[in-house]
Amino acid sequence: MQHLYIDRYAGLDSFIHKIDPRIKVITFFIFILYIVLTNPFSYLSFLLYGLVILFLIAISRIPFPFIFKKTLAVIPFVVLIAVFVPFIKRGEVLASYTLGSLRIEFTREGIVLFWAIVIKSYLSILCMILLTSSIKFTSLLKSLEKLKIPKLFIMIASFMYRYSFLIIDEAQRMQRAKKSRAFKNKKGLSAVKMLSNIAGVLFVRSYERAERVYLAMCARGFQGEIKTLDTFSIVPRDIMFLVSIFATLLLIQFV
Template sequence: MSHLFGHDQPLSAQGGGVKPPSFVGSFDPRVRVVAACLFAVMVVSLQQIEFALGAFVIAIATMLLTDLPLRLTLKRMAAMDGFIIVMLVMLPFTTPGTPMFSMLGADASKEGLLHAVLIGIRANAVVLMMLSLLSGLTPVTLGHTLYRLRCPAALVHLMMFTVRYISVLHDEYHRLRMAMKLRGFKARNTFHTYRSFGYLFGMLLVRSLERAERVLEAMKCRGFSGHFPMIDQLVFRRRDAILGATFFVMIAALILMDRIYVLAY
């Protein structure tokens, strides 16, 4: 996981331009961020399974237009499903309605099942679209994009620092863990294990704070005045506008059809 935010990340927002970007990757990050947020908000408000499926198909189509590793993306989506599976299995039994079948003395209702399926499809559609549009961005590009989209500068700087140090501290964690392993530590269900993990994390905190003090001093040495220049050339071209418009029309059409369907029946 730490490779994701590894040291080999390009430091500029443009960077890593060795291989040509994929179709989705060639658009302005700002359009992608806004589109993903819009998609999420719209899809969550869909009420009909048919149109939620439509949104899911759009998400799959977008995923196929990226150059992200297919297996990894699907694996992440499946990991998300693991979170909700319990809730989805329980929903048919807890929603009142027409009974379909009963299991262990509890009736499963049709309404509950449909609701569970709807939630599952909406969740998968949003996560897939988000992974397709955004996870191709480097964290640094994401920071610049959020800055250009008028997010508070303090928040963006905080995020850039966090991204920068996650891999460093993850390595530090592995070093400490290796030292424990060399001394014969094995994680079990014992109080000793929990205490050792507590000491491990406490040490990680202490070291990270000392690192932070060194970082701030080094920054002051280099004339840090409380402002980071954000150097990038994000350009909004015509094709970005076209993508944004197409996306908006597509989603709006889904929503509209969804609402009409609800009213008509």
């Protein structure tokens, strides 16, 4: 199963794509932990992390514009929260401006903290994008299951993945039907009401679909457990990848 948006570049055939999904998940999760736990003052470490990630993106052959577009997801939160940090953190004052009665001070601690937050969130998001763009969603779920994430949770997530396409299609069909019946795009409460009715119908249809799916599963012998064929295998190349990334991270700590 492959989806044009979610699994857009998951079908490429590069070194990164060939790594066993379990090893890849572990490696990138460790990478993110390292990034998050790094001391804010070690500027060089962040630079080196960035270079390692850029190198990995380059050999994965996933186009850079695709990845950078996805990183924009981090911006709203940074803008809402982090921009205040340089002004409010107490510490050594680097510069101060007086705007009327308001006194604005930049502190060294504040700027370091701001930089650390922005760079940590950006590097982590790059890691996540590289991980999930180089792996098929179904393999990602399967590898999480192998890594002892509760099976029930994984099964619910895999059902969600399968049915989200159907339900999103259904929602789009309803909006198309509304348009084709010459409903003007009104603003205000009537537009909200129309949308709520669509959501209401969508809920009833989804619920009824879930009942039918359940009955169909029962008819096929479902007893609360899903059995899948396991095709994962760890080869020396995978171990090499894990060890070399881990060694690089350790080395960066000592720089």
